[in-house]
Amino acid sequence: MAKAFPVTHQRGFGTVAITTFIFLYAPLAVALVFAFNAGTSPAKWGGFSLRWFQSAANNQQVISASILSLKLAAISAILSTTLATLAALAMSRTPRFRGWTLAYSAISFPLMVPEIVTAVALLVVTATFRGWTGYSGLGYLVLAHTAFCVPFAYLPIRARLQTMDISLERAAGDLYASPWNAFRFVTMPLLFPGILAGFILAFVTSLDDVVITEFVKTAGQDTLPTYMLGQVRRTITPEVNAIAAVFLLISVALVMCIYVVNQRTKIN
Amino acid sequence: MKDESTPGVAIRLNQVTKTYGSGNAVVTAVKSTTLDIFNNEFFTLLGPSGCGKTTLLRLIGGFEYPTAGTILLGGEDIASVPPFQRPINTVFQNYALFPHMTVAQNIGFGLRMLKRPRHEIAARVDEMLKLVRLENLSDRRTSQISGGQQQRVALARALASEPKVLLLDESLSALDYKLRKEMQMELKSLQAATGITFIFVTHDQEEALTMSDRVAVLSSGEIMQVGTPHEVYIKPANHFVANFVGETNFLQGRGLNSDDRGAVIDVRGVGAVAIATKDRVAPGQLVNIVVRPEHLRILPLAQEPAGQLTGSVKAVSFCGAETQYTIELSRGAAVVTVRRYNTPEENLPIAIGDEVSVNFTPNSAQILPA
Numbered sequence: 001m002a003k004a005f006p007v008t009h010q011r012g013f014g015t016v017a018i019t020t021f022i023f024l025y026a027p028l029a030v031a032l033v034f035a036f037n038a039g040t041s042p043a044k045w046g047g048f049s050l051r052w053f054q055s056a057a058n059n060q061q062v063i064s065a066s067i068l069s070l071k072l073a074a075i076s077a078i079l080s081t082t083l084a085t086l087a088a089l090a091m092s093r094t095p096r097f098r099g100w101t102l103a104y105s106a107i108s109f110p111l112m113v114p115e116i117v118t119a120v121a122l123l124v125v126t127a128t129f130r131g132w133t134g135y136s137g138l139g140y141l142v143l144a145h146t147a148f149c150v151p152f153a154y155l156p157i158r159a160r161l162q163t164m165d166i167s168l169e170r171a172a173g174d175l176y177a178s179p180w181n182a183f184r185f186v187t188m189p190l191l192f193p194g195i196l197a198g199f200i201l202a203f204v205t206s207l208d209d210v211v212i213t214e215f216v217k218t219a220g221q222d223t224l225p226t227y228m229l230g231q232v233r234r235t236i237t238p239e240v241n242a243i244a245a246v247f248l249l250i251s252v253a254l255v256m257c258i259y260v261v262n263q264r265t266k267i268n
Numbered sequence: 269m270k271d272e273s274t275p276g277v278a279i280r281l282n283q284v285t286k287t288y289g290s291g292n293a294v295v296t297a298v299k300s301t302t303l304d305i306f307n308n309e310f311f312t313l314l315g316p317s318g319c320g321k322t323t324l325l326r327l328i329g330g331f332e333y334p335t336a337g338t339i340l341l342g343g344e345d346i347a348s349v350p351p352f353q354r355p356i357n358t359v360f361q362n363y364a365l366f367p368h369m370t371v372a373q374n375i376g377f378g379l380r381m382l383k384r385p386r387h388e389i390a391a392r393v394d395e396m397l398k399l400v401r402l403e404n405l406s407d408r409r410t411s412q413i414s415g416g417q418q419q420r421v422a423l424a425r426a427l428a429s430e431p432k433v434l435l436l437d438e439s440l441s442a443l444d445y446k447l448r449k450e451m452q453m454e455l456k457s458l459q460a461a462t463g464i465t466f467i468f469v470t471h472d473q474e475e476a477l478t479m480s481d482r483v484a485v486l487s488s489g490e491i492m493q494v495g496t497p498h499e500v501y502i503k504p505a506n507h508f509v510a511n512f513v514g515e516t517n518f519l520q521g522r523g524l525n526s527d528d529r530g531a532v533i534d535v536r537g538v539g540a541v542a543i544a545t546k547d548r549v550a551p552g553q554l555v556n557i558v559v560r561p562e563h564l565r566i567l568p569l570a571q572e573p574a575g576q577l578t579g580s581v582k583a584v585s586f587c588g589a590e591t592q593y594t595i596e597l598s599r600g601a602a603v604v605t606v607r608r609y610n611t612p613e614e615n616l617p618i619a620i621g622d623e624v625s626v627n628f629t630p631n632s633a634q635i636l637p638a
Contacts, residue, residue: 165362165364167360167362167364168364168366168367170331170351170360170364171358171360171364171365171366172366172377172381173331173350173351173352174329174330174331174351174352174356174357174358174426175352175357175377175378175381175425175426175429176352176353176378176381176382176429177352177377177381178352178381179352181381182352185377185381186366189368190367190368
């Protein structure tokens with residue numbers, strides 16, 4: 001076996017690494033700090049205060065955008081996770097079918113399509129449907145979010161399925177479990193961490209989507225990110241920072257959730 | 269369904285064929301196999317990898333369906349019954365224990381799927397834990413126990429619902445030598461204690477001989493011989509069996525003459541060799557003399573008048589209880605392996621380069637068509 005290339009011993013490794021981290025986290029840190037600014041500028045420190053959190057919490061627009069965001073994320077995460085689970089099972093637990101390779105790449109391909117392209121395409125489609133049906137509810141956003149969340153939900157589920165020994169399902173069948181019972185008592189419990197990870201990933205992806213939402217939404221359908229975008233265009237106050245801070249907190253909490261579940265349910 | 273049950277027969281395979289693929293790419297894994305496996309029998313399917321033994325086991329377990337033929341369990345054709353409806357359980361090669369369940373939950377799984385009452389399951393699980401001596405591990409996760417213990421959990425799980433037949437798929441191959449020896453004995457006594465028919469698949473001929481009541485030797489999808497370990501070893505039906513089961517010497521030659529007491533074979537490059545055998549040989553027929561290394565006697569040439577064969581020692585290897593000698597017969601035509609037990613009586617030293625006489629012990633050689 002070839003000796004590993006010891007990248008950490010290369011000159012300048014430390015400098016590059018530290019610079020990268022600074023670039024990644026310094027803006028976040030600044031944004032977080034200014035969420036607690038008492039002044040009205042997101043760039044000039046005016047003392048410590050929680051007033052912008054308070055202001056955001058009392059802002060009716062922020063509240064309704066938050067509710068819409070959470071509702072949208074929850075519904076589309078549930079839908080896309082269900083679809084992704086079924087897809088992952090079909091791709092790994094059935095005999096290879098005609099078009100297997102095509103299906104395999106088709107499921108993850110949307111990850112590589114520039115979001116703006118998808119957004120424009122969806123805009124055209126939803127506008128057409130609106131014209132035909134007259135319906136302009138949340139359905140379009142739900143469908144759009146579900147669609148682009150499927151590959152995100154799919155990846156961890158499929159990864160989990162691949163590490164699962166197929167002979168476990170065979171053993172369940174051997175021990176008088178019908179195909180449904182084998183799924184319910186063996187496959188499902190073992191797959192659960194993957195499904196949860198898929199759900200959280202889909203939830204977070206939906207929660208912070210701007211581009212597709214901006215194109216598909218109709219008036220009054222602002223999610224939190226699109227609301228923030230709208231705010232930033234007008235006047236920037238540390239209220240945006242406060243919202244961002246809460247957002248970040250939710251994301252970190254969800255990711256930690258995945259980590260904890262994975263640690264607890266490690267196979268072997 | 270016609271009742272063809274024969275008393276004593278647990279599993280009857282009737283003209284069972286299994287092929288994979290289609291068109292030009294058909295692979296035959298099992299070729300028109302007919303076989304009876306009896307109740308309360310420890311039966312072994314023995315053969316090299318790719319011989320079809322695992323496919324045969326899967327056909328019996330229901331993980332594969334035969335292309336043709338019937339599989340009778342107690343007289344009923346189960347060839348197309350899915351595994352979860354067959355009263356046959358399997359101990360998988362990698363055990364396939366459920367990692368999200370405790371030892372006790374694993375053992376009780378089959379009964380739970382059969383919807384047995386809770387108290388009955390609990391009682392049966394306790395009984396099985398006692399049987400495989402794992403009482404104190406019932407609440408452990410399967411990842412927290414050793415390989416040998418996992419093996420016993422897999423056994424207990426498969427036996428808990430009292431199947432008609434237990435299938436064991438190379439179940440001991442993952443264990444180290446010492447543990448494997450122990451488990452061989454344990455399996456044998458478990459089989460006797462439960463009275464369940466065991467069908468064991470292995471490529472290890474020693475394991476097959478040690479444990480089985482009967483052995484089927486398979487090669488390229490076909491059964492070469494079925495018999496007790498003794499029969500298969502002492503009286504192999506053909507060249508393949510002789511070669512695969514145990515170590516054997518083959519001496520090729522042509523028949524000169526034979527009668528009730530023996531045969532004379534013109535061994536290529538060696539000359540006429542008389543052996544005591546009941547096998548008949550037609551003059552001129554091309555045959556192999558088959559003799560086990562432990563059935564050849566060697567003595568230093570200086571000590572004894574020359575025997576039937578002479579040769580020189582090419583290699584000596586000490587194997588503990590015995591010593592193995594590689595002898596090149598005179599005129600360099602053939603090489604035989606001879607094994608001597610290292611008992612104090614038989615301690616005439618023989619070393620590399622020594623000239624020796626080689627003798628068949630009476631009735632130890634067999635003649636098979638070449």
